[in-house]
Amino acid sequence: MDPIFKRVSIRRFTEEPVNDETIRQIIRAGMAAPSSKNQRPWEFYVVRDRQILEDLAKCSPFGIPIRNAQVAIAVCYRNKDLKEPEMVLLDMSCCCENMLLEAAELGLGSVWISFAPRKQRSEPAEKVLHLPEHLNLFTVLPVGHPMGNIKQLDRFEEERIHWPE
Numbered sequence: 001m002d003p004i005f006k007r008v009s010i011r012r013f014t015e016e017p018v019n020d021e022t023i024r025q026i027i028r029a030g031m032a033a034p035s036s037k038n039q040r041p042w043e044f045y046v047v048r049d050r051q052i053l054e055d056l057a058k059c060s061p062f063g064i065p066i067r068n069a070q071v072a073i074a075v076c077y078r079n080k081d082l083k084e085p086e087m088v089l090l091d092m093s094c095c096c097e098n099m100l101l102e103a104a105e106l107g108l109g110s111v112w113i114s115f116a117p118r119k120q121r122s123e124p125a126e127k128v129l130h131l132p133e134h135l136n137l138f139t140v141l142p143v144g145h146p147m148g149n150i151k152q153l154d155r156f157e158e159e160r161i162h163w164p165e
């Protein structure tokens, strides 16, 4: 699959806008992810407001890419009425990987800015977003047209593959 082998984390973006339909397509890819018992715990907040982007960026020591973007997707999860609550962060990881791959497929860049499971980052960011009680922030994915042309390095390591007989 081509996007797997071309995706890299992008932290700097041009000013070229990304329209709502493109953002919707990236979220559609997230919603196509597998999840435990198909519980699909995700909810998405699309942030374009410059002040909110700045405030979210300040909630993580690694948040600068959020400030560099025109738009970011705050990927959230439900904390109530889940079939498999202990699986929720795994479900969300699958969702985010799909979104990163779809962004790459569309010629866009993104990067996983981690919030969960670190409450010291997620709780202030949840306040910035005014999330309702039943939602928590998982990660923020800034999205944009990549600045520069970063190529993926081949990370294949044959010695990590074991073939027990």
Ligand SMILES: Cc1cc2nc3c(=O)[nH]c(=O)nc-3n(C[C@H](O)[C@H](O)[C@H](O)COP(=O)(O)O)c2cc1C
Binding pocket: 007, 008, 009, 010, 011, 060, 062, 063, 065, 111, 112, 113, 114
């Ligand atoms: C769980 C997770 C958390 C991450 N958190 C951050 C982050 O907070 N800030 C950041 O700039 N990159 C973050 N990254 C991106 C990684 O640094 C990046 O994926 C890794 O260095 C490999 O580079 P690549 O994505 O270009 O292949 C995160 C990635 C994952 C999977």
